[in-house]
Amino acid sequence: MSTEKASRTEPGGSAASASTYHHGNLREALIAEGLALAAEGGLDAVSIREVARRAGVSPGAPFRHFPDKVALMTAVAEEAMARFRAEIVMSLQRETSDDPIRRIRAIGKAFLDWARRNPTHFEIISSRRVIDFAGSASLGADNAQIQAQMVSLLEEAARRGLLRIDDPRLIQITGRALVYGLARMLIDGQFPSWGVAETEAEALMERSLDLFLAGLLKAPTSGDPGRS
Amino acid sequence: MSTEKASRTEPGGSAASASTYHHGNLREALIAEGLALAAEGGLDAVSIREVARRAGVSPGAPFRHFPDKVALMTAVAEEAMARFRAEIVMSLQRETSDDPIRRIRAIGKAFLDWARRNPTHFEIISSRRVIDFAGSASLGADNAQIQAQMVSLLEEAARRGLLRIDDPRLIQITGRALVYGLARMLIDGQFPSWGVAETEAEALMERSLDLFLAGLLKAPTSGDPGRS
DNA sequence: AATGGAATGTAATCGATGATTACATGATCG
DNA sequence: CGATCATGTAATCATCGATTACATTCCATT
Numbered sequence: 001m002s003t004e005k006a007s008r009t010e011p012g013g014s015a016a017s018a019s020t021y022h023h024g025n026l027r028e029a030l031i032a033e034g035l036a037l038a039a040e041g042g043l044d045a046v047s048i049r050e051v052a053r054r055a056g057v058s059p060g061a062p063f064r065h066f067p068d069k070v071a072l073m074t075a076v077a078e079e080a081m082a083r084f085r086a087e088i089v090m091s092l093q094r095e096t097s098d099d100p101i102r103r104i105r106a107i108g109k110a111f112l113d114w115a116r117r118n119p120t121h122f123e124i125i126s127s128r129r130v131i132d133f134a135g136s137a138s139l140g141a142d143n144a145q146i147q148a149q150m151v152s153l154l155e156e157a158a159r160r161g162l163l164r165i166d167d168p169r170l171i172q173i174t175g176r177a178l179v180y181g182l183a184r185m186l187i188d189g190q191f192p193s194w195g196v197a198e199t200e201a202e203a204l205m206e207r208s209l210d211l212f213l214a215g216l217l218k219a220p221t222s223g224d225p226g227r228s
Numbered sequence: 229m230s231t232e233k234a235s236r237t238e239p240g241g242s243a244a245s246a247s248t249y250h251h252g253n254l255r256e257a258l259i260a261e262g263l264a265l266a267a268e269g270g271l272d273a274v275s276i277r278e279v280a281r282r283a284g285v286s287p288g289a290p291f292r293h294f295p296d297k298v299a300l301m302t303a304v305a306e307e308a309m310a311r312f313r314a315e316i317v318m319s320l321q322r323e324t325s326d327d328p329i330r331r332i333r334a335i336g337k338a339f340l341d342w343a344r345r346n347p348t349h350f351e352i353i354s355s356r357r358v359i360d361f362a363g364s365a366s367l368g369a370d371n372a373q374i375q376a377q378m379v380s381l382l383e384e385a386a387r388r389g390l391l392r393i394d395d396p397r398l399i400q401i402t403g404r405a406l407v408y409g410l411a412r413m414l415i416d417g418q419f420p421s422w423g424v425a426e427t428e429a430e431a432l433m434e435r436s437l438d439l440f441l442a443g444l445l446k447a448p449t450s451g452d453p454g455r456s
Numbered sequence: 457a458a459t460g461g462a463a464t465g466t467a468a469t470c471g472a473t474g475a476t477t478a479c480a481t482g483a484t485c486g
Numbered sequence: 487c488g489a490t491c492a493t494g495t496a497a498t499c500a501t502c503g504a505t506t507a508c509a510t511t512c513c514a515t516t
Contacts, residue, residue, distance in 0.1 A: 042357070043357070044357070126412075126416055126418070127416055128416050128417040128418070129270070129271070129272070129416075133417070133421060134420075134421075140421065143421055147422065164442070164443070165439060165442065167439075170432075170435055170436065170439055171439065173422060173424070173432065173436060174406065174436040174439050174440060176409070176413070176422070177406055177409035177410040177413055177436060178402065178405055178406045178409055178440075179409070180409040180412065180413055181404075181405035181406055181407070181408040181409025181410070181412065182405040182409070184354075184408065184409065184412055185404070185405055185408055188354055188355055188356050188357075189356035189361075190354070190356070192362075193361060193362075193368065193371055194375065194401060194404070196401070204398075204401065207398055208398065208401060208402040208405060211393060211395075211398055211399065211402050212402060212406075212440070212443065214392070214393065214443070215392070215440065215442070215443020215444055216443055
């Protein structure tokens with residue numbers, strides 16, 4: 001009917017025939033647009049229709065690839081989680097020390113940094129109302145991998161007799177809850193009402209992490225725990 | 229036009245003339261229905277139209293009392309926050325000990341208990357995307373009050389030489405982030421993927437709080453900090 | 457007490473969204 | 487070459503937040 005079809009931009013440059021009825025790789029494009037939209041305008045800015053609009057496709061097209069919005073957001077979350085985990089892995093590679101506490105700290109720092117730089121992506125991964133965590137093997141696997149990494153470091157720390165209290169699982173969950181809480185407080189915009197300026201948020205979160213780690217250790221340090 | 233007007237149920241029984249054109253106390257009724265709806269079906273269940281429906285009023289009526297949805301949710305948050313603070317005050321009255329650490333623990337416990345029992349109300353208070361925190365004097369005042377309470381207890385603890393690191397503000401924010409993170413992890417449904425069953429969540433959160441408090445203290449305790 | 461203005465509620469409507477259905481197109485493989 | 491199936495379109499629905507014009511009631515001034 002419409003003789004003119006809107007020119008379809010192919011940002012990725014991946015193999016896709018231009019101006020065809022079929023998109024070529026709509027699924028990936030939708031996920032990419034979902035991530036971009038989230039990064040730009042927050043969670044509420046991500047709508048199926050807008051994602052479709054950006055991909056140059058009709059509002060109903062996404063439903064060919066995802067049964068509902070939760071499924072789309074879950075796919076977006078999988079991509080976000082993959083990037084998150086990649087950043088944690090990289091931070092561990094950068095931390096050359098084999099001191100388990102320093103490596104734990106690196107993970108915590110990477111967690112906080114990523115959440116601060118990708119607030120909405122962090123929100124998508126976290127909120128189980130938007131995604132179907134249980135229905136994604138990828139999310140579960142990435143999560144389990146990070147957990148395992150953490151537990152083994154804590155066990156190593158306990159083996160070396162560094163910890164005041166030897167309960168790796170409890171410490172893991174407590175530490176997780178701390179960084180999770182710091183990240184969410186920042187993202188939820190709570191720091192202003194706690195007298196914390198935007199500019200000092202990063203430093204504060206780091207000191208907060210150090211305070212917690214110091215509390216775990218036998219040796220009474222202050223601030224940076226273990227400077228090799 | 230319609231000769232029959234739907235019978236208007238008045239659940240509260242407060243002074244309100246039945247079957248009149250004017251509701252009598254719509255504003256309060258809307259807030260109450262908002263709280264109830266949130267408690268029943270989560271954040272997404274709260275819509276202006278449904279709240280109006282429950283109050284037996286037309287879909288546009290709420291806009292006479294609140295300029296937009298954020299304003300309504302902010303009013304709901306104010307009520308929720310008042311209840312939250314009341315519970316904290318009560319927990320402090322129940323804690324007869326004057327040991328600041330025990331009193332701090334009571335606050336943390338009350339925080340966790342309330343969040344666990346009122347997950348959506350906690351979410352409403354927390355999420356600055358749904359409410360206008362800055363625009364509410366009530367929310368700010370309640371928040372400041374809780375903060376002040378906490379800081380004074382920490383200063384008292386420092387005065388008694390109980391703390392390893394004397395930095396009340398840092399400790400306050402770190403502790404807040406911990407309980408905030410624990411509450412959100414529970415509410416966001418993350419514990420299952422962390423191998424924590426529903427039934428053990430409460431005990432775990434308590435032990436987590438104790439782990440943190442133990443880390444703050446000079447004396448190396450394990451578990452319950454300071455048993456008078 | 458009467459009356460006129462202010463407060464409060466209704467009805468109708470708009471644009472956006474998630475979702476479904478019937479239909480159109482074209483890629484793929486026999 | 488042609489049939490089948492994946493993929494995209496068009497049209498449609500219900501719900502939601504929000505706005506506007508209108509109706510009703512309360513209340514204060516006279």
